[in-house]
Amino acid sequence: MTKDYVIGVDLGGTKILTAIADLEGNILAKVRKDTEAKKGKDVVIQRIKDTVYEVIKEIDGDLSEVKGVGLGVPGPLNISEGIIKSTPNLDFDNLNIIEELSDLNLPIFLENDANAAAIGEKWFGAGKGADNMLYITVSTGIGGGIIINKDIYHGVGDGAGEIGHITLIPDSKVQCGCGNYGCWEALASGTALIRMGREAVESDCDTKIAQLVDSPEEIDGAIIAQAFKEGDEVAKELMNQLATYLGIGLASMINVFNPEKIVVGGGVSQSWDLLKDKVSETIDKRAMSSLVEGVEVVTADLGSEVGVIGALAVALTSLDLL
Numbered sequence: 001m002t003k004d005y006v007i008g009v010d011l012g013g014t015k016i017l018t019a020i021a022d023l024e025g026n027i028l029a030k031v032r033k034d035t036e037a038k039k040g041k042d043v044v045i046q047r048i049k050d051t052v053y054e055v056i057k058e059i060d061g062d063l064s065e066v067k068g069v070g071l072g073v074p075g076p077l078n079i080s081e082g083i084i085k086s087t088p089n090l091d092f093d094n095l096n097i098i099e100e101l102s103d104l105n106l107p108i109f110l111e112n113d114a115n116a117a118a119i120g121e122k123w124f125g126a127g128k129g130a131d132n133m134l135y136i137t138v139s140t141g142i143g144g145g146i147i148i149n150k151d152i153y154h155g156v157g158d159g160a161g162e163i164g165h166i167t168l169i170p171d172s173k174v175q176c177g178c179g180n181y182g183c184w185e186a187l188a189s190g191t192a193l194i195r196m197g198r199e200a201v202e203s204d205c206d207t208k209i210a211q212l213v214d215s216p217e218e219i220d221g222a223i224i225a226q227a228f229k230e231g232d233e234v235a236k237e238l239m240n241q242l243a244t245y246l247g248i249g250l251a252s253m254i255n256v257f258n259p260e261k262i263v264v265g266g267g268v269s270q271s272w273d274l275l276k277d278k279v280s281e282t283i284d285k286r287a288m289s290s291l292v293e294g295v296e297v298v299t300a301d302l303g304s305e306v307g308v309i310g311a312l313a314v315a316l317t318s319l320d321l322l
């Protein structure tokens with residue numbers, strides 16, 4: 001008896017995680033390899049193919065039983081052409097990835113990794129059941145995916161969802177990675193929290209954060225969260241500042257999209273308990289109350305596997321199986 005499968009590939013700058021699943025999305029096997037990005041494009045492409053062959057072998061399956069491959073990649077894309085325009089950690093500029101993988105002889109469905117994560121959370125995670133949903137990942141930056149009537153919204157050039165780069169403070173001195181000043185991402189990401197923590201310690205504030213590290217360079221989000229839990233007032237102020245900025249951005253998202261759910265993922269969501277009250281208070285204060293009533297802000301469910309589960313969901317939705 002032949003069986004039908006889909007494959008999801010989460011291509012990152014340091015690792016490739018590939019999974020095979022049945023058509024309900026139940027993962028049957030996974031293969032992980034280092035990307036070895038430094039060895040160049042051809043090596044990375046071969047490693048992607050190897051994970052596909054190996055994951056099929058893991059379940060004693062056959063290439064002919066695979067209906068399609070979802071591929072989540074970082075960076076801007078041209079989805080219909082199958083082109084990766086650029087990636088932060090891979091030498092893949094203007095690469096036609098679908099052509100490169102053509103000897104797999106399988107339909108390949110390309111998606112930006114944040115969008116893939118949004119699709120994964122929508123079908124298999126915290127967004128289940130919500131047809132209009134926003135996924136927001138808050139870690140070193142702020143990224144997201146917009147789900148409208150069950151489908152991801154791509155925009156005309158497949159670039160929609162760059163929510164981290166809305167300007168929050170026009171005259172801010174904080175420059176964002178995108179070049180602009182005062183972006184949401186520059187003020188409310190994990191990187192922003194670390195910057196605020198270092199500034200507090202360097203300005204000789206009386207704070208436990210300073211006692212928890214040997215030098216300001218060692219400060220990270222976990223250290224600041226720990227100081228907050230130990231009752232440190234400065235850490236509490238920093239977390240409240242971060243939560244306020246998060247809430248301001250989320251309030252705008254709620255006003256624009258009127259979503260049923262906002263799913264918050266990424267490293268910062270692990271400290272959500274310390275942030276959520278201030279975030280809710282800010283949303284209540286700044287978003288339109290008729291829209292706030294209908295939205296639920298929840299943390300993501302899929303953890304570190306969101307990328308690969310998202311890639312599987314991309315394959316399943318592209319094949320109209322979800």
Ligand SMILES: [Zn+2]
Pocket residue numbers: 164165166176177178179180183185186
């Ligand atoms: Zn920016």
